[in-house]
Amino acid sequence: MAVRTKAKPKAKTKAKATRKKPPSKEVDVKKLVAKINQREVADFFGLSANAVAKWNCPRNKDGTYNLLKLVAWWRKKSEEEKRELRKTAQAQEGKIRLENAKAGKAELELQLAQNEVISRDQIHEVFAIAAQYIKKAGVVLGRKHGATAQKLLDEALEKAGQKILEGID
Numbered sequence: 001m002a003v004r005t006k007a008k009p010k011a012k013t014k015a016k017a018t019r020k021k022p023p024s025k026e027v028d029v030k031k032l033v034a035k036i037n038q039r040e041v042a043d044f045f046g047l048s049a050n051a052v053a054k055w056n057c058p059r060n061k062d063g064t065y066n067l068l069k070l071v072a073w074w075r076k077k078s079e080e081e082k083r084e085l086r087k088t089a090q091a092q093e094g095k096i097r098l099e100n101a102k103a104g105k106a107e108l109e110l111q112l113a114q115n116e117v118i119s120r121d122q123i124h125e126v127f128a129i130a131a132q133y134i135k136k137a138g139v140v141l142g143r144k145h146g147a148t149a150q151k152l153l154d155e156a157l158e159k160a161g162q163k164i165l166e167g168i169d
Helices: 029-034 038-045 049-053 067-113 120-145 147-168
Strands: none
Touching (some): 029 067, 038 049, 120 147
């Protein structure tokens, strides 16, 4: 029968201090995105490679793309397009306002031609005639119900006339 004996532990050496570190797995992102092909750009932006080919965007000398420069270009291009759209929208709004004003003017001119609209002077004449009839009715009221009734009606007519003139002028 063989007897097993315990192996003696090895003496600690300074080997730990001389061990080499494993190579770093860090990736240099700038280098990674500095040279990407057209398909990768298309995938990044969610487009087809043909769409990317039509862009007038910055490229590297070897025909590849630098993604960081490309994103900066894309941002600038988008801002320029937004500004142009705003200008176009403002111009369009101005055209619409002008067309609406022209249509309103044409409608008013048509109504004037068809005597559907009356002038201020005509309104003043109508109110003056109406006021005369009411004034005469006030005189009759004064005879039947006394001077106080006629005075109340005269004051009411005066106030109504002032309000009408304020609204017209």
